[in-house]
Amino acid sequence: DADVTQTPRNRITKTGKRIMLECSQTKGHDRMYWYRQDPGLGLRLIYYSFDVKDINKGEISDGYSVSRQAQAKFSLSLESAIPNQTALYFCATSEDPGQGLTDTQYFGPGTRLTVL
Amino acid sequence: KNEVEQSPQNLTAQEGEFITINCSYSVGISALHWLQQHPGGGIVSLFMLSSGKKKHGRLIATINIQEKHSSLHITASHPRDSAVYICAVEDGGSYNTDKLIFGTGTRLQVFP
Numbered sequence: 001d002a003d004v005t006q007t008p009r010n011r012i013t014k015t016g017k018r019i020m021l022e023c024s025q026t027k028g029h030d031r032m033y034w035y036r037q038d039p040g041l042g043l044r045l046i047y048y049s050f051d052v053k054d055i056n057k058g059e060i061s062d063g064y065s066v067s068r069q070a071q072a073k074f075s076l077s078l079e080s081a082i083p084n085q086t087a088l089y090f091c092a093t094s095e096d097p098g099q100g101l102t103d104t105q106y107f108g109p110g111t112r113l114t115v116l
Numbered sequence: 117k118n119e120v121e122q123s124p125q126n127l128t129a130q131e132g133e134f135i136t137i138n139c140s141y142s143v144g145i146s147a148l149h150w151l152q153q154h155p156g157g158g159i160v161s162l163f164m165l166s167s168g169k170k171k172h173g174r175l176i177a178t179i180n181i182q183e184k185h186s187s188l189h190i191t192a193s194h195p196r197d198s199a200v201y202i203c204a205v206e207d208g209g210s211y212n213t214d215k216l217i218f219g220t221g222t223r224l225q226v227f228p
Contacts, residue, residue, distance in 0.1 A: 040146070040220060041215075041220060042118075042120065042204075042217075042218030042219055042220045042221070043202070043204075043218040044218070047213060048215070058215070088157060090159060092159075103164070104149070104161045104164050105149070105161060105216070107151075107158070107159040107160070107161075107162065107225070109157065109158050109160065110159075111158045112157075
């Protein structure tokens with residue numbers, strides 16, 4: 001079984017609908033991230049969480065919200081979807097090695113979202 | 117100007133060729149990551165390095181902190197190496213956040 005899973009894998013929705021993308025991990029990592037990927041652009045950070053009580057905005061958080069329900073679960077919501085939120089969304093996790101150090105990020109398989 | 121620039125954007129090669137993908141960045145960093153994105157979309161971390169050189173199988177990553185430059189080399193390339201290779205840097209000013217700044221990727225196609 002994959003260590004980082006995302007549901008759904010594909011979603012088509014209409015403008016104005018509320019959408020939730022879910023991410024679950026079995027790696028036991030404290031840190032979780034949501035990114036979006038658009039053609040011709042690099043991955044961009046939407047939100048990140050260092051533990052259940054710590055949630056932070058990334059560079060493109062407008063129009064999105066998140067919920068960290070447990071160490072293993074981190075959900076991304078689009079309260080009122082708009083067409084320019086059509087993109088590929090990735091969840092990722094990493095350990096906290098402490099002492100200000102960084103660690104490898106492990107990515108989920110992605111969710112392809114289309115907003116009509 | 118993007119903070120992370122990769123070159124080339126697209127690369128084609130014959131099986132067996134030696135491949136080099138370059139990454140230049142403009143910020144001070146604490147670490148640099150190389151990632152591979154498969155045609156199906158999945159992303160896998162290949163390397164994380166902050167100095168010197170790392171090797172894993174046919175893949176070699178090097179970094180020159182003074183020149184703000186990293187290279188990813190693939191020796192004896194194979195069609196299964198066809199993917200998008202992404203460079204990402206961790207801003208040295210973002211203490212303990214793992215916040216990455218991503219390049220736009222290099223699309224590699226290796227033909228038999």
